[in-house]
Amino acid sequence: MRSTLTDRPIDTAALVAEVARGANGATLLFIGTVRDVNDDRPVTGIEYSAYRAMAEREMGEIVREAGEKFGTADIVVEHRLGELTIGDASVAIAVAHARRGGAYDASRYIIEQLKKRVPIWKLEHYVDGTREWVGAGGQRVEEPVR
Amino acid sequence: MTVTVLLFASYADTLGKTQLELDLKSGATVGEVLGHVRAMPGADHLPPEPLVAVNERYARRDQVLTAGDEVAIIPPVAGG
Numbered sequence A: 001m002r003s004t005l006t007d008r009p010i011d012t013a014a015l016v017a018e019v020a021r022g023a024n025g026a027t028l029l030f031i032g033t034v035r036d037v038n039d040d041r042p043v044t045g046i047e048y049s050a051y052r053a054m055a056e057r058e059m060g061e062i063v064r065e066a067g068e069k070f071g072t073a074d075i076v077v078e079h080r081l082g083e084l085t086i087g088d089a090s091v092a093i094a095v096a097h098a099r100r101g102g103a104y105d106a107s108r109y110i111i112e113q114l115k116k117r118v119p120i121w122k123l124e125h126y127v128d129g130t131r132e133w134v135g136a137g138g139q140r141v142e143e144p145v146r
Numbered sequence B: 001m002t003v004t005v006l007l008f009a010s011y012a013d014t015l016g017k018t019q020l021e022l023d024l025k026s027g028a029t030v031g032e033v034l035g036h037v038r039a040m041p042g043a044d045h046l047p048p049e050p051l052v053a054v055n056e057r058y059a060r061r062d063q064v065l066t067a068g069d070e071v072a073i074i075p076p077v078a079g080g
Helices: A012-019 A052-070 A100-117 B009-015 B030-038
Strands: A002-006 A026-033 A041-050 A075-080 A082-085 A089-097 A120-126 A131-134 A140-142 B002-007 B019-023 B051-054 B070-074
Touching (some): A041 A075, A120 B009, A131 B009, B002 B009, B030 B051
Parallel strands (some): A002 A075, B002 B070
Antiparallel strands (some): A041 A120, A075 A089, A120 A131, B002 B019, B051 B070
C-alpha cells in the first residue's frame, strides 16, 4: 500500500506493475485526466495545489480504510500537483485484488473519498485567459484581480 | 499562547496571505480563531462554516487549542 503527491508526470504502467501479485485475479487502474471543458467553458489547463502534509496523511488514511474494508493490500495512489495541461493524468489509482468485485469497490471508494476529504485545490485556466478556483460541486470562487 | 493559521487557494487569495500567527488566551477554541480571521480584510468572501483542520486533522469549532497548534482553514476541496 502506498500513496503520494507528486510534482512529476504519473507513470501509470509502473503503478500497475507495483500492485501485481500472483494471488490477484483482478487489477484495476483508474486515471483522472484534465478535461478540455468545465461547465461549458473551454479549459486550457489546471494548476493543482495542496496542503501537502495533510493531503498525504489523508490519502494514506483512505488507502488504509479501503484495504481494510475490501480486503487487499495491493493499492497504490498518486496525485499530481503543479501545472497540468489537457489530457494529463491528475490522479491514478491502481488496485489489485483476488476478485474483481473487491477491486472495483476499493477503487471507487478511494476516488470518492479523495474528492471529499483530501485538501487539494485546482485553479482552472480558461481559453479567454481568466483563471478561477474550482470548488466542491462545481462551485466557483472568482479570483481577485491582482 | 501562539498558534499558526494556514490559508490556502481561494482563501489565501481573498485574505492576501498564506500564513499568520495569532496570540490567543489559553483555552481558546477553533471557533475563536475563525472569529479573528473573519475580522481580516477580505474575509467577507469566506463561507459561514469553512472546514478547519488542526495539526492536519479535520476539527470541530469547539476543539480547544494548545500553544504551537497549526490551524488550517480549508477551502472546498477539489482533488481528483
